[in-house]
Amino acid sequence: MNVYAIFADHVREAIAALVEEGAVPAGLDVSRVVVEPPRDQSHGDLATNAAMVLAKEARMKPRDLAERIAGKLAATPHVAKVDVAGPGFINLSLDAAFWPKVLSFALMAGLDFGRSGLGAEEAVNVEYVSANPTGPMHVGHCRGAVFGDALARLLAFAGFSVTKEYYINDAGAQVDVLARSAFLRYREALGEEIGAIPDGLYPGDYLVPVGRALVAAHGPALKAMEEGEWLPLVKGFTIDAMMAAIRDDLDALGIDFDVFFSERSLVSAAADKVGTTIEALRTSGEVYEGRLPPPKGAPIEDWEDREQTLFRSTDFGDDVDRPLKKSDGSYTYFAGDIAYHKDKVERGFLKMIDVWGADHGGYVKRMQAAVKAVSAGKATLHVELIQLVRLFRNGEPVRMSKRAGSFVTLRDVVDEVGRDAVRFMMLFRKNDAPLDFDLAKVLEQSRENPVFYVQYAHARAKSILRNAFEAFPKLPEEPAAYADARLDRLDDEGELGLLKRLASWPRVVEQAAAACEPHRIAFYLHDVASDFHAQWNRGKDLPYLRFIMENDEELTMARLALVQGVAAVLASGLKVLGVDAVDEMK
RNA sequence: GGCCCCGUAGCUCAGCUGGAUAGAGCAAGUGCCUUCUAAGCACUAGGUCGCAGGUUCGAGCCCUGCCGGGGUCGCCA
Incomplete structure (x- = not known):
């Protein structure tokens, strides 16, 4: 409504x-x-x-x-x-009768108040995280992960048929490096002295258990093999281990996916989907053999002018045409990504949203061009770029040295401050603006901490209800029972303001969904909390405005209807953000 | 140099896809509360929306050009 x-x-x-x-x-x-x-x-x-x-x-x-x-x-x-x-x-x-009717409707609808048919069940594919399976997730991943997940929830709430998808980059040179790094740990687990990890390999000790697991699975057998033989085995094993770890990390954040899509599956022996995609584009004239001018800006040392396989992305608004094959003949990442997005189109998605880090901004035009090309112009790709998170503790930057292989992992942060704080703070800022995240401040119990402020509003609403049930044991507990309370008795300015604020929830949902901006939900909830706390505080000075009026059950019930509405909208909104609505603060 | 993002109160940020007098929080200032409905409350002050043009009934928002900050610029993903 x-x-x-x-x-x-x-x-x-x-x-x-x-x-x-x-x-x-x-x-x-x-x-x-x-x-x-x-x-x-x-x-x-x-x-x-x-x-x-x-x-x-x-x-x-x-x-x-x-x-x-x-x-x-x-x-x-x-x-x-x-x-x-x-x-x-x-x-x-x-x-005067109008706004109370909206509240009645909201109370009947409960958590479904705000749900919208805007999307008309249109299929939308939201791809996010897609972190390389070369190590555990670190804090840099977490903003995009939370954003993508909240966006998916928001779009679903707004009536779209959403598929949440993770693209596993398990086909490039990076995962070969990963396999060699794991193999070193395997030799280490067999008792060999490996010394310092050579440059170019992953030094993190998260591979130590993988080495041990490889011993458990294969014994010393791999050691006798040539690299060409053990590499595929170790690679598959290690990627599986990394993906299991990543899923655990995501689970700690309350994030799951409908589809994990493997890049490797695009170039399997059975079907070279990348190749067929490129050849199809060649037939339609979008792929050709040609030369590129050397890139402007920072000179590239080993630039060689050569004829190569190019995608005509300039036909779709890109700045230059883009290479599809490396000098060694293998496909570029872009080539695989084209085949992947074509696969999405073939699965019926004409609306696709990719969530990327802002450092991939230069990649947007070519990918949108590719989507147009593989869908005959029918599909659209929206790309949401996520800016960096800077980590602080009490105002001091938290340094992380990736070189030493020790970085702040996503799990560290979730363990320290909790899932709810991480999620809410990641969403309490526009995605295209950098975000400062202070590990100490998000645990403060004060107005300055928006996580606490909003959750506390919900807890306070529940607390008021608990107190009311003590004062008036006959009052019903379920929100819907308040839909026909004497809502006309809500005539205070603050009450009416709160009423209108609640009534705007469905509009906020639709606008946030249309703009792909979950942060609007977070800000709206903060506004609801602010209005609610303010009304509570007014009752301190003006006792006749208190929610519980011991001498007037009818008025109490009307005001409790408002409190129920606040609790329902906060719970509904927090659910969209994937944050728990707690009944009491500890 | 090309492209993308950002620039709003002293600080951190919103600003509802172009609407009316640009809003919160913190910090600052002034009162209040010192007790209940649990971790404060109310009020005040604070602005050339980076700059300059343009589009129109109307621009923080759209267009162009500058200034400043960040990102990125075959064969990394």
Whole structure:
């Protein structure tokens, strides 16, 4: 029940009625007509820009058009007052019975309040994390992971049919290095003195257990083999071990996937999907053999001008055409990624979202070009870039030295501050802005810590309800039972403000989903918490505003309906973010 | 040098896809609370939205050009 969407329909009906009467020209484009809450409360409950947006096309003055639309809207149910203001805004004031009805609806819907049909069950593929299986996840991965997961939850809540996907980069040179590194640990586990880990291999001691496991599985047999023989064995074994560790780490963050897609599976002996993809593009003229100019900027030492296999990404807005094969004849990462996205298209996804680190920004245009090419222009790829996280503890940067093989792992952070704090803070910032994450501050129990502030609001709501049930043992516990409380008795300014805030939840969901911006949910929840805490505090000075009025069960019940609504919206929103809504703070 | 992202109060950031007088928190200042509904509350002050043009009824938001910060620039993923 998105009241803004409902009234946007009313506005469009009003315009249609005027067209019917011949009062305004037919065929107006109403796509830009919106109904929103006015910035200033004194302007009423709802405002629409309809007259200003349509004035030019209708060849009328905005205010004249506004007057006519306003005349029609005056007859709409629940509209108490219509004003034309400013350059041509139409401001609507609703009657006192309206907002309580939204609360009743919300209480009936419970956690489903805010759920939207916006997506119309359209299939969306959200690909995120896709960390290389060459080691445990570190903090750098975690923002993208949380963002992708929250975005997937948000889109699902907004009515899309979402598939969450992880692309395992298990085919490149990196995983060969991984295998050699693991083999060294294997020899070590057999008692050999291996000394310092050579440059170019992964030094982290997370491979030590893998070495031991290889001994357990194969004994000393691998040692007698040539590299060509043991490498595939060790590689597969180690990747499996790394992916198991990564899944554990993701699980600690509350993240799971519908599909783990292996890059290796694209180039298996049975079917070279990369090759067939490239040849198909060659047939359609998007792939050719040619030469590239040397890259501008920092000179590349071993640049050689050679004829190579290129994808014509410039046809789709990219800056240069992009190579598909390395000088040794193997495919570039890009070539595999094209085949992978083609596979997604073939699985029926015309809407794809990839979540990448901001350092991959230069890759966006070519991938979007490729998606256009492999889908005959039918599919779209949105790429959300995630900026860096800087880790602090009490304001001091937490240094990590990757060179020594010791970095702050995702697991370290989750163990230190908890899943909820990590998730909420990762979402309490626009994804395209860098984020400072302070391990000490997120554990503070104060207003400055948004995680605590929001969770505490939910706990406080539950606490009020517990207290109320003691004062009035006959009161029902389930929220839906409050839907027909005497909500007309909610007449305080703060109560009405909170009511309207709750009523805007469905709109927030739709806008956040349309913009692929889960952080809006986090900020909205913070606003709800803020309104709620403020109302609670007002009861300190003004006892007649307290939620529990021991001498007035009817009023108490009405206010508890509001508290139930707050708890439901907070719980619903936190669920979208993947954060627990706790019933009490410890 | 090309491309991408960012620039909003002293600090950290929102700003609802172009709407009305640009908002929070922290810090600062002034009061209040010293007890209950659990870890404070209310008020005040604080702004040339990097700069300059443009688009239109209207721009923090869109376009162009500068300035500043970050990222990236065959055969890494």
